[in-house]
Amino acid sequence: MSKAIPDAALDTTVSLEFSSHALTLLLCALFVALTLGITVWARRNTRGAVDFYAGGRRFGPVQNGLALTGDYLSAASFLGIAGMIALWGYDGFLYSVGFLVAWMLVLPLAQLMRNTGRFTMADLPGYRMPRMRVRAACACATVTVCVFYLLAQMVAAGALVAMLVGTTATSTRIMGIVGVGVLMIVYVMYGGMKGATWLQIIKAVLLLLGSALVCVLVLAQFGFDPSRLLTSASDASSHGTQLLQPGLYLGQDVPGDTAQTLVNKLDLFSLGLGLVLGTAALPHVLIRFYTVPDGTAARSSVRWAIALIGAFYLMTLVLGFGAAAIVGRDAILDQDRSGNTAVPQLALALGESLGGAVGGAVLLAFISAVALATILAVVASLTLASSMSLAHDVFGHIVMWGRPKESQEVGVARVCAAVVGVVAIGLAILARDLNVAFLVGLAFSVAAAANLPVILLSLFWRRFNSRGVLWGIAGGLVSSITLVLLSPVVSGKTDPQTGENLSLLPAWINIQVFPLENPGIVAIPVGFLCAVLGTLTCREYDPERYQDLQLRSLTGSGAARS
């Protein structure tokens, strides 16, 4: 971590970093102790499926709004987006905008989904079409999205733990992955949704407070004048005022190559569509609507989430440009090529300017602990979402023909959490050296292309039927994954100047056919089209069940209660 520091300064830096790392570990230990305490409490208060899957459905809108915020804001948001803004300026901000605007799609749907379903996404189409294959398809899509997302988070967790402890050694990263994975399994197996919700609430409060603290400190340095902050950021950057303009990183103009320019711009649209349409169908966000008493509370909790998430993404702007102005682009690039260390570096610099070496160590330790809490909470809720789908949809509705014993199903959910966790740990250890950040985009794309058509058409299309569900999910899933496999992310992308290989596979394999890095612009229409075609080629049609669903989704009559 300290390879960029000149030898003369090494002694003090090492001791400083040591104290900061010790403090980070102490704060993390406090967080883990607190959350494990909550897990024990949650285990004692979890009696059946409603408690385990939906936290007893007794959380209030503010609590659930905070928990949604905690679920949604991963380390990719906290460290990744701020780092991108620090390095690439305005284009990093485009991610913030997309991630927030996406919630406008969630807002009208939250209430309908809460009124119709019980625990998982499959409950919604399953209500209209009580068929095993519908459950199987939805479970398949849910688990795929969760595992992709989980894998990206776990690999990042390994790198983050290593960074926080101050080495880049492989053994530390593996230990980080295993540690995070084991904690995540314990949280989910024992705490269920009650434990996970409190974990999210604590994490969201810590994350918002931590970001707000750093933001105020940054703004104080610039006399609370945002324009001065922006000017300093562009002055300190090698890109100059281009830092404040779109086009450095996304949708770049390639001089003299109109085709490539157009491809870059289409890629930007594709990314934007994936971000905006994917959020409404992320399984770990959907299961949160069931933790509140009724549809109205689900809607209010989304409004709270929009306010909190919006406030957070506004702060990423200050964090990112603050890091660009105070830490500087070169210092960030020296530590991490993708900019993930920008916020910790900013915290260190701010703390040092306030309270010398001790101040720097304290603030760095606090921010690092917040980052770890962020990762832990997100991986826990992803594991919960996939184990719920496996237990409720696959075990409860397929293996047991919809007549499981409640205690049996919850037991299976606990075992599934352990299995998913162990598989994720194994995959993350295998993929620890790969750049798997694209998996987050792939998860959003699968959610938008496979889950969203099923949710929207189940709610609003009278004719929709179970073949539509199957074809929609298959079409969205297969097209997203295939397009990513054939994209420049996986093979055939080289740096135009240095010739360095930027893809996942070694340079001699080139299966790149699809020019865009983000599959959304093709995969989402394919998902919808397949769902429509599947429906129209099958005569199955039950208008009465659709009327039931409409009545139930809009009035909340017969909705699952606490």
Added chain:
Amino acid sequence: MVEHVGYTTSEQAEPHRHADSWTAGQRWDARELSTLVVSHGLGTVRVHGDPRFVLLRRRFRTRMVLLLSGVLAWYLGYIGLTAFARDLLIIDVYGSVNIAMVLGLGQFASTFLLAWMFGRFASRTMDPIAAELRRELGSRNTPGTPGQVSR
């Protein structure tokens, strides 16, 4: 094959929990409603012809379509501008704050505003109708009726 979920005891309790204070429903003639309400196979009651339900559905749909088309058009328009109208977006408005930044912050502002407006609209014009219908449906749909299965 139809699913019957076996363990719904705690979920079925208290169907009247949300029968709240809105009383304007008394305007509607209860006898008129009972002619429209038809019980069918699963014990769920149909009020599809009920003018209140038609109104509720229409209000929800128009608002949702307006909201989503507006948001998507504004967002995709914004992305389009950042991709194709960069000469326009780099004009400074105040200090170092350029039009691109103003539009990005405008997305935040519109999201906050629309979320607040949609929530207010829903709680004022849709929730009361939904609560009234739910109350009437609940009274015809007593807890524990075989077949009234929460899924």
